[in-house]
Amino acid sequence: xxxxxxxxxxxxxxxxxxxxxxxxxxxxxxxxxxxxxxxxxxxxxxxxxxxxxxxxxxxxxxxxxxxxxxxxxxxxxxxxxxxxxxxxxxxxxxxxxxxxxxxxxxxxxxxxxxxxxxxxxxxxxxxxxxxxxxxxxxxxxxxxxxxxxxxxxxxxxxxxxxxxxxxxxxxxxxxxxxxxxxxxxxxxxxxxxxxxxxxxxxxxxxxxxxxxxxxxxxxxxxxxxxxxxxxxxxxxxxxxxxxxxxxxxxxxxxxxxxxxxxxxxxxxxxxxxxxxxxxxxxxxxxxxxxxxxxxxxxxxxxxxxxxxxxxxxxxxxxxxxxxxxxxxxxxxxxxxxxxxxxxxxxxxxxxxxxxxxxxxxxxxxxxxxxxxxxxxxxxxxxxxxxxxxxxxxxxxxxxxxxxxxxxxxxxxxxxxxxxxxxxxxxxxxxxxxxxxxxxxx
Amino acid sequence: xxxxxxxxxxxxxxxxxxxxxxxxxxxxxxxxxxxxxxxxxxxxxxxxxxxxxxxxxxxxxxxxxxxxxxxxxxxxxxxxxxxxxxxxxxxxxxxxxxxxxxxxxxxxxxxxxxxxxxxxxxxxxxxxxxxxxxxxxxxxxxxxxxxxxxxxxxxxxxxxxxxxxxxxxxxxxxxxxxxxxxxxxxxxxxxxxxxxxxxxxxxxxxxxxxxxxxxxxxxxxxxxxxxxxxxxxxxxxxxxxxxxxxxxxxxxxxxxxxxxxxxxxxxxxxxxxxxxxxxxxxxxxxxxxxxxxxxxxxxxxxxxxxxxxxxxxxxxxxxxxxxxxxxxxxxxxxx
Numbered sequence: 001x002x003x004x005x006x007x008x009x010x011x012x013x014x015x016x017x018x019x020x021x022x023x024x025x026x027x028x029x030x031x032x033x034x035x036x037x038x039x040x041x042x043x044x045x046x047x048x049x050x051x052x053x054x055x056x057x058x059x060x061x062x063x064x065x066x067x068x069x070x071x072x073x074x075x076x077x078x079x080x081x082x083x084x085x086x087x088x089x090x091x092x093x094x095x096x097x098x099x100x101x102x103x104x105x106x107x108x109x110x111x112x113x114x115x116x117x118x119x120x121x122x123x124x125x126x127x128x129x130x131x132x133x134x135x136x137x138x139x140x141x142x143x144x145x146x147x148x149x150x151x152x153x154x155x156x157x158x159x160x161x162x163x164x165x166x167x168x169x170x171x172x173x174x175x176x177x178x179x180x181x182x183x184x185x186x187x188x189x190x191x192x193x194x195x196x197x198x199x200x201x202x203x204x205x206x207x208x209x210x211x212x213x214x215x216x217x218x219x220x221x222x223x224x225x226x227x228x229x230x231x232x233x234x235x236x237x238x239x240x241x242x243x244x245x246x247x248x249x250x251x252x253x254x255x256x257x258x259x260x261x262x263x264x265x266x267x268x269x270x271x272x273x274x275x276x277x278x279x280x281x282x283x284x285x286x287x288x289x290x291x292x293x294x295x296x297x298x299x300x301x302x303x304x305x306x307x308x309x310x311x312x313x314x315x316x317x318x319x320x321x322x323x324x325x326x327x328x329x330x331x332x333x334x335x336x337x338x339x340x341x342x343x344x345x346x347x348x349x350x351x352x353x354x355x356x357x358x359x360x361x362x363x364x365x366x367x368x369x370x371x372x373x374x375x376x377x378x379x380x381x382x383x384x385x386x387x388x389x390x391x392x393x394x395x396x397x398x399x400x401x402x403x404x405x406x407x408x409x410x411x412x413x414x415x416x417x418x419x420x421x422x423x424x425x426x427x428x429x430x431x432x433x434x435x436x437x438x439x440x441x
Numbered sequence: 442x443x444x445x446x447x448x449x450x451x452x453x454x455x456x457x458x459x460x461x462x463x464x465x466x467x468x469x470x471x472x473x474x475x476x477x478x479x480x481x482x483x484x485x486x487x488x489x490x491x492x493x494x495x496x497x498x499x500x501x502x503x504x505x506x507x508x509x510x511x512x513x514x515x516x517x518x519x520x521x522x523x524x525x526x527x528x529x530x531x532x533x534x535x536x537x538x539x540x541x542x543x544x545x546x547x548x549x550x551x552x553x554x555x556x557x558x559x560x561x562x563x564x565x566x567x568x569x570x571x572x573x574x575x576x577x578x579x580x581x582x583x584x585x586x587x588x589x590x591x592x593x594x595x596x597x598x599x600x601x602x603x604x605x606x607x608x609x610x611x612x613x614x615x616x617x618x619x620x621x622x623x624x625x626x627x628x629x630x631x632x633x634x635x636x637x638x639x640x641x642x643x644x645x646x647x648x649x650x651x652x653x654x655x656x657x658x659x660x661x662x663x664x665x666x667x668x669x670x671x672x673x674x675x676x677x678x679x680x681x682x683x684x685x686x687x688x689x690x691x692x693x694x695x696x697x698x699x700x701x702x703x704x705x706x707x708x709x710x711x712x713x714x715x716x717x718x719x720x721x722x723x724x725x726x727x728x729x730x731x732x733x734x735x736x737x738x739x740x741x742x743x744x745x746x747x748x749x750x751x752x753x754x755x756x757x758x759x760x761x762x763x764x765x766x767x768x769x770x771x772x773x774x775x776x
Contacts, residue, residue, distance in 0.1 A: 050549050057541030060501065063508045064534040067523030071590060074512045075520025079736030082513025086747045089509045093502045093751065097758040101765060108765065120758070156736070158743035400535065404542055411549045418551070 007401050008062055009362055010355060011055030013178035015095065016129045018048045019102075019121040021182060021210050026115050028209070036201050040209070042106060043419060044186070045118075047412060049103050054408055056096065058401075072383035073373055076153070080145045083158050084135035091127035094120055126175060133174045134167045140365065141165035141235055142374050165235060169228040170365070176221040177361065181354045183214035184320065188351030189416075191344045199339070207347065208337055214354075215324035222317055226279075232368075233280045236375060237289035239368035242303040243310045244276050245269070246290040253277045253288040258311060260304045300370045305363070313360035316353050323350055444745075445735035448514045449717075449724070451748050455510055457713045459503035461617065461706050464610070466500040468618025469493050470540065470567020471611065472641065473560065479553065486560075488634050489618070492625045493544075501541075506751075514744050517588065518724045518734045525585070525592030526577045533573040536566035568611055575610030579603030581725060582716060583664035588729035602659040609652040613709055616645035620689065620705045639693055642701070646690045653682075653712065667726055670719030678718060682711035 022044040029038030063085075067074050074082075098120040105114045138144075144160030145153050190206035233240040240246070245256045245266050253276035259269020274284040281287075291299050300306060323346055330338035373380040442450075469489040476482030512519040523530060543562030550556055576598040580586055585597040597603075619642035626634035660668040671679055685708035689701045720726045724734045735741060 046549075050545055053545035054542060056501070057538050057545075060505055060537055060541075061534045063505055064523075064530060064537075067508070067512060067519055068527055068531055068534070071520035071524040074523070075517050075590070078512040078516030078519060079514070079740045082509065082516065082736075083740060083743045083747075085509045086513050086744055089502070089505050090747055090751045090754065092505065093755045094758060096502055097755070097762050101758075101762055104765065154737060156739040156743075158739055396535075400538060404538065407542065407546055411546050414551070415549055 007405065008055065008058045009358060010181065011051055011058060012129070012132070013181045013358065014048065014051045015055050016125040016175060016178040017182035017213075018044065018051065018186075019099075019118060019125055020179070021186060021213055022048060023115065023118045023122060024213070025205075025209050026118065028205075030111050030115060036205055037209075040202065040206055045103055045106070046415065049099065050408065050411060050415070052096075052099055054404065056092075058404075059092070070373070070383050073378060076378060076383075077142075077145075077374060080142075080153055080156050080161055081135045081138045083156075083161050084131045084138065087162070088128050088131035088135070091124040091131060095124040095128060098124070129175050129178065130171050131162070133171045134162050134164065136365070137166035137170035138162075138164045139374050140170070140369055141167075142377050166231070169224060169231055172224050173221070173228050173361075176217050176224060177358050179217045180214050180221060180320065181351075181358050183210040183217065184347075184354040185351035186210040187214070188348045191347035191350075194339065195341065195344050195348060204337060204339075211324070211327050211337075211347065214320070214350075215328050218317065218321045218324045222321060225314070225317065230280060233288065236369070238291065238294040238299060240280075241289060241291045241293070242300045242306050243364060243368060244288070245303065245307055246276065246288050248292050249287060249290040251277060251285050251287050253280075253286075255279065256307070258308070261307070262304075298371065300368050302367065306368050309360040309363040309367075313357045313364065316357035316360070320350060320354060320357070323347065443732065444738060444741050445514075445731050448510070448735065448741050448744055449731045451745070452507065452510045452514060453714065453717045455503055455507040456717075457710050459501075459507055460610075460613075460709055460713050462500040463503055464571065464614035464709065465617040465621050466493060466614075467567045467571045467611070468614035468616065469622070470564050471615040472618060472622070472638075474564035474568060479557070484634060485622075485637060488622060488626055488629075488631070488638075490548075492622060501537075504537075510744060510748075514736055514741060515724055515731075515734045516736060518729055521588050521590035521592075521725060521729070522577070522581065522586055524590035525587070525594065525597050526580055527594055529573040529577045529580075529598045533570050533577070536570035536573065539563075540566035540570060571610040571614050572607040573598075575607035576603040578610070578716075579606035582606070582667050582720060583660065584666070584726040584728075586725050588725055588734075600663070602656075602663045605652060605656045605659045609649065609656055612645055612649045612652055613712075616642060616649045617705055617709060619645050620693075620701050623693075624702055639696075643690065643693050646686065646693065646705075650683075650686055650690075653686075664726065667716075667719050670721070671715060674721070675715040675719040678711045678715035682708045682715060685711060 022041050025037045025044060026041035028034060029036075029041055098117055102114065102118045102121060105117055109117060138161060141164045143164045144157040144162075146155040148154045187207050187210040190203045193203045194207065229240070229243075232243075244253070245259070245261055246253050247264065252274050255272045255275035256266055256269035257272070259266050261267075277284050277286040277288055291303075326338065326343060326346075330336070330343075369375055371379055371381070373383045469492065473482075473486055473489055476485045508519075511522075539562045543559040543564075543566065547556050547559035547563060550559065579600070579602045580592075580597045583600070583602040585600070586592050619638045622638040623635055623642055626638060657668070657671065660671065685704045689704035689708065692699070692701045692704065722730045722732065724731050736744075
């Protein structure tokens with residue numbers, strides 16, 4: 001489940017943010033009568049179609065998995081946080097329909113009507129993110145329901161479920177993360193192209209549009225992330241303590257950068273005195289709750305992995321911030337993008353870096369909540385299916401998804417190669433109109 | 442009608458829509474599988490492909506709708522079903538991945554070998570998925586899924602009733618697809634394809650009818666209470682379905698397939714509702730009723746509100762999509 005979610009989160013990000021970036025290119029193209037920007041939008045929308053199709057499939061499988069792997073969770077709390085999923089189904093439906101209309105409409109709708117048909121994709125992408133992340137944040141801060149003495153749900157307050165305690169920071173954090181991932185990924189594709197000597201306007205614009213989006217999103221994201229961490233210190237102190245290696249509740253808590261927690265001792269870390277207390281409460285005298293506030297059975301496993309994932313996420317975010325700043329400064333100075341090889345190399349790896357940061361963040365929020373699947377309400381071990389052969393099916397799923405990932409990559413590469421060879425249109429994509437049929441099996 | 446009943450009706454509406462649209466979608470894959478070699482099967486494949494492409498995603502969102510309404514509105518029943526029917530549902534999920542990926546990738550690749558591979562994945566899983574879903578339905582209908590969820594993980598779906606209903610799902614989908622494709626071919630003015638799919642629609646209609654009758658026999662032997670429900674409360678629907686099916690068949694034989702589409706849809710929808718009526722008031726015969734399995738009232742309110750919003754937003758957009766699709770088809774495929 002974790003693995004399939006980790007896979008889906010990347011594709012979901014595409015669904016959230018890619019349409020917006022494609023539409024920006026579309027808008028520029030229409031506004032300035034710029035055929036290059038229009039061509040970019042057209043190609044991006046096709047990549048989007050392939051990714052959305054795969055994302056839809058993995059999303060469907062996830063909804064199966066919810067029941068297959070977590071009957072204990074769904075049987076007990078499905079009636080509570082299922083509401084968020086019901087809303088998401090609505091947005092997803094809308095998104096699927098308008099993606100089809102947008103891609104189908106390139107030649108059949110008037111240019112501005114076609115542009116307008118893309119807007120619902122962006123809105124429903126945001127709405128879908130809102131509702132799914134709200135379900136996840138509910139697992140971190142369950143609320144909006146009453147239980148009887150036996151722990152059975154007797155009443156539900158849907159508004160409090162959807163707008164639970166953690167939704168306010170988890171939702172913007174995920175949406176901005178999605179925009180960063182997609183922006184840096186798309187930009188990195190064009191950076192690689194430019195490094196290989198294809199420095200035409202097509203590549204420059206393909207780099208400039210997504211990078212501008214990320215240069216805006218990254219600083220906001222760091223601010224939101226900082227707020228989120230402070231809220232976690234307050235709402236889920238044990239998770240926070242594991243992330244920051246706070247073993248005993250204390251004031252003047254130090255901040256550790258890197259390092260491993262071995263036998264109750266932090267080793268190999270860069271220790272900055274008092275900083276953790278400052279980050280939590282803006283004062284060295286701030287008390288930070290430690291792991292000792294929870295029974296050993298209630299502490300997250302593998303604090304070292306949690307801590308390193310958190311550090312990696314924050315570190316990568318600052319590196320990406322620097323990259324965005326480099327871009328913005330150069331733009332202000334010269335009204336032109338920097339094109340030095342080192343800048344392009346940095347952009348070329350930024351896509352992978354952004355995905356890594358996304359996955360690290362996901363590890364932090366999910367593993368950090370363990371041993372609970374619903375925080376302090378339901379243990380993961382009590383929610384998981386009792387079906388035998390679960391490990392076999394997990395191994396099977398792993399292989400299947402690896403194959404799926406590789407196939408997606410190969411298909412997109414083949415698309416790119418065909419475009420480069422001047423086969424400007426009409427690579428067929430799902431939803432798209434059909435070109436004269438090549439004999440198919 | 443109490444609120445749980447209304448939500449159950451919403452759930453059943455989703456099941457019906459999925460059975461019709463998703464079923465036809467699977468059915469198109471079924472004909473793709475049987476179309477023969479790359480050369481010979483090019484015509485039917487291209488037609489099926491053109492019909493599916495813009496709408497295939499929308500067709501399958503109904504499945505997500507059904508799952509979400511089920512786990513939110515009737516969480517205990519959902520958990521019981523997924524625990525007992527772990528194996529067939531896992532296989533169906535696997536098939537859905539392979540099918541969707543196969544379809545999407547086949548469109549975007551050009552080398553024949555790769556298209557063959559993706560096409561084979563798409564087509565074979567188009568048969569397996571409805572079979573496993575039908576087997577799961579058979580398990581529920583024959584009362585093999587107890588409310589506590591600890592039903593037998595193998596015999597619950599490896600039994601005659603499940604096998605017959607699984608096969609029924611496969612052929613009902615193929616039947617719907619063939620009838621839709623006849624209409625599409627007529628619109629394109631492709632007389633050869635009209636003949637091709639008309640013959641297949643007739644064959645599939647006969648098989649589907651036989652399987653439906655076989656399903657009745659299997660239920661009679663296997664799940665007496667549901668059978669009784671079908672021949673009492675559900676009888677009007679059963680008769681309606683039989684009449685629609687016979688009517689569609691007659692129109693096809695007479696070479697006037699214009700009205701066959703609504704009749705075929707009516708036949709399939711009536712079977713689904715007949716099943717629902719037959720096992721009412723049970724959600725899981727005969728251990729969990731609709732009322733006992735339902736979520737608290739506020740959750741049901743929220744679900745109905747979301748459903749209302751879906752009707753308000755999704756239906757007009759779907760109509761827009763299908764209209765654009767049909768109009769483009771009328772204009773021809775030139776670009």
